[in-house]
Amino acid sequence: MAKLTLRERFKKGAEGSGDSLRGSKFATSIFRPGSPFRKGYSDSPRNRSYVVMNNVLYHLHPVKVKRHGVRLSYTLCLGGMSFFLFIVLTITGIWLMFYFRPTEMAYADIQALQTSVAFGSLVRNMHRWGAHLMVLVVFLHMSRVFYHGAYKAPREFNWVIGVILLFLTLFLSFTGYLLPWDQLAIWAVTVGGNMASYTPVFGAQIKFGLFAGLEATTATLLRFYVLHVLFFPFIIVIFMAIHFWRVRKDGGISGPL
Amino acid sequence: MVDIPEHLLLRSAEARAKALGISVEQALAEMKGESTPTVVAEEPEVIEIDTPAPAKAEVPAPVETPVTEEEPAKAEVPAPVETPVTEEEPAKAEVPAPVETPVTEEEPAKAEVPAPVETPVTEEEPAKAEVPAPVKAKAPAPAKDDSPEEVDFAPEVKVTQRLLTVVKAKPIQKASAEPVDKVNTWPHLMLPEFISLMAMMAFLIILSAILQAPLLEEANPNITPNPAKAPWYFLGLQEALSYWDPQIAGVMIPLVIGLIGFAAIPYIDRNPENNPSKRKYAIMMFTFFLAGAGTLTIIGVLFRGPGWNWTYPWIDGIWFDDLLDWIYFE
Ligand code: HEM
Numbered sequence: 318m319a320k321l322t323l324r325e326r327f328k329k330g331a332e333g334s335g336d337s338l339r340g341s342k343f344a345t346s347i348f349r350p351g352s353p354f355r356k357g358y359s360d361s362p363r364n365r366s367y368v369v370m371n372n373v374l375y376h377l378h379p380v381k382v383k384r385h386g387v388r389l390s391y392t393l394c395l396g397g398m399s400f401f402l403f404i405v406l407t408i409t410g411i412w413l414m415f416y417f418r419p420t421e422m423a424y425a426d427i428q429a430l431q432t433s434v435a436f437g438s439l440v441r442n443m444h445r446w447g448a449h450l451m452v453l454v455v456f457l458h459m460s461r462v463f464y465h466g467a468y469k470a471p472r473e474f475n476w477v478i479g480v481i482l483l484f485l486t487l488f489l490s491f492t493g494y495l496l497p498w499d500q501l502a503i504w505a506v507t508v509g510g511n512m513a514s515y516t517p518v519f520g521a522q523i524k525f526g527l528f529a530g531l532e533a534t535t536a537t538l539l540r541f542y543v544l545h546v547l548f549f550p551f552i553i554v555i556f557m558a559i560h561f562w563r564v565r566k567d568g569g570i571s572g573p574l
Numbered sequence: 575m576v577d578i579p580e581h582l583l584l585r586s587a588e589a590r591a592k593a594l595g596i597s598v599e600q601a602l603a604e605m606k607g608e609s610t611p612t613v614v615a616e617e618p619e620v621i622e623i624d625t626p627a628p629a630k631a632e633v634p635a636p637v638e639t640p641v642t643e644e645e646p647a648k649a650e651v652p653a654p655v656e657t658p659v660t661e662e663e664p665a666k667a668e669v670p671a672p673v674e675t676p677v678t679e680e681e682p683a684k685a686e687v688p689a690p691v692e693t694p695v696t697e698e699e700p701a702k703a704e705v706p707a708p709v710k711a712k713a714p715a716p717a718k719d720d721s722p723e724e725v726d727f728a729p730e731v732k733v734t735q736r737l738l739t740v741v742k743a744k745p746i747q748k749a750s751a752e753p754v755d756k757v758n759t760w761p762h763l764m765l766p767e768f769i770s771l772m773a774m775m776a777f778l779i780i781l782s783a784i785l786q787a788p789l790l791e792e793a794n795p796n797i798t799p800n801p802a803k804a805p806w807y808f809l810g811l812q813e814a815l816s817y818w819d820p821q822i823a824g825v826m827i828p829l830v831i832g833l834i835g836f837a838a839i840p841y842i843d844r845n846p847e848n849n850p851s852k853r854k855y856a857i858m859m860f861t862f863f864l865a866g867a868g869t870l871t872i873i874g875v876l877f878r879g880p881g882w883n884w885t886y887p888w889i890d891g892i893w894f895d896d897l898l899d900w901i902y903f904e
Contacts (some may be wrong), residue, residue: 365758456807503793512804
């Protein structure tokens with residue numbers, strides 16, 4: 318038996334253990350037949366398809382897409398970016414919920430978060446700037462869709478879904494605005510609520526329902542909190558699912574121009 | 575057995591009648607099998623061949639190869655010449671769809687036909703078959719003349735053609751969708767996506783490390799800041815509200831224009847074009863909207879101070895608390 322250097326022995330051992338792991342009953346129960354994680358990946362058209370087909374997340378995409386659609390200059394990745402920002406906001410938002418109570422304590426909780434929680438300030442900033450960014454990116458996405466005429470048949474209804482998504486995004490941002498419970502929050506929301514109260518006929522009722530009273534109080538805070546962390550995310554995820562599904566069913570990305 | 579339409583039967587009966595010098599009725603009856611054939615010729619075999627046809631709809635149907643079958647004539651006639659059947663393989667055909675080609679049959683030359691013994695055609699040279707073959711049929715399928723009617727028969731030879739069946743030269747597979755140029759999602763889409771996401775993540779983290787989100791004094795319903803501003807995405811609206819009667823601005827703009835008007839865009843704009851040069855009006859309207867909304871928002875954010883009076887950010891500072899912590903001009 319030839320003597321192996323330490324390095325070779327190490328390499329061999331590592332290879333072997335990888336193989337036995339990969340071939341184990343447990344691993345094969347996780348990864349579907351054909352998954353690159355079962356067989357290893359070598360670049361071939363078949364494996365390129367398997368990458369997408371055997372992963373539930375990648376499966377949001379079809380196996381193949383129009384050539385012009387992958388050019389970054391066509392979609393500018395704005396829709397994808399809106400979705401990505403939503404995910405970042407969900408993750409940072411859940412993290413923030415550990416440190417936040419929607420009561421008289423709200424303001425103190427934010428202060429404590431910024432001063433005495435590790436990375437508290439960073440995560441709060443990410444959540445806030447990310448939210449502003451998402452409103453902007455969704456708006457830009459809508460504009461790019463308009464300029465491409467991508468709302469035309471058969472995509473009319475997906476545009477309607479998109480408008481709903483835009484408003485849900487605005488509502489999410491607006492309800493989140495109140496939560497720090499500082500002067501900026503309460504007065505910005507008050508101004509917004511007053512604008513809603515200009516609605517003819519039931520303006521006052523709308524504002525009353527939104528604020529849980531005549532003006533912004535801690536009852537409003539609780540209401541906005543529930544809307545912000547549960548209700549609107551829940552609704553927007555449903556509409557996003559319809560939106561993505563329709564993008565594929567309507568024949569993938571529109572164009573080329 | 576396929577039902578041959580009456581008018582086609584009639585047409586071929588006429589041809590047969592003419593060739594054999596019998597009446598049309600007689601020919602028709604023969605063809606229908608109601609009376610014995612006049613000519614005691616051996617019935618030629620019917621050979622149908624399948625010619626591959628390209629699946630792509632736009633490609634013109636492949637050269638149809640009319641197969642001329644030559645029957646060995648009677649004893650006096652020299653050995654039959656092999657007629658080369660040219661098979662044209664359409665090179666591009668991805669899915670060869672079988673197409674039935676009209677098969678022309680030639681009746682064997684009759685006894686009284688002067689046997690073309692003179693033409694010495696040897697079997698070794700099938701390529702030369704174009705040279706006067708016994709029955710001077712043009713060798714099948716020089717690519718261009720594909721219709722059986724154009725086959726040039728020697729005038730003195732009595733030949734009949736019989737229509738066996740009519741098949742439209744069309745692939746059996748109908749390609750209804752235009753072929754689209756596609757690429758694999760992995761890696762051509764997912765890699766750029768991944769890079770964009772990483773870039774966005776990096777941007778967001780750096781931004782958040784540099785810019786501190788504002789946190790003013792605790793909420794106090796008794797102290798109204800002057801001016802009190804909405805979140806920036808509503809500031810265009812707030813600006814508009816300050817011009818018009820709130821009933822109009824507060825309701826018409828967000829609700830009518832925003833929700834209903836925006837959602838209705840695809841149903842209003844029925845122009846199917848998506849080329850920018852063919853939808854100038856739509857683009858103009860949307861650009862006006864963007865410019866208007868942008869201007870109002872910028873005014874609301876930067877140029878409005880206490881009492882909603884006009885202020886210049888470089889003189890009076892910015893009255894927008896969301897920006898306060900990092901842009902300060904005073
Ligand atoms: C939360 C907000 C939204 C998310 C996450 C989202 C996501 C996406 C994604 C990932 C795509 C695929 C193509 C691309 O990246 O551009 C897309 C396409 C599309 N979106 Fe959105 N979108 C949102 C809001 C909107 C809005 C506000 C509109 C319009 C009012 C809209 C209308 C459309 C249309 C019509 C398409 C098809 C475009 C095409 O085929 O070229 N979406 N969206």
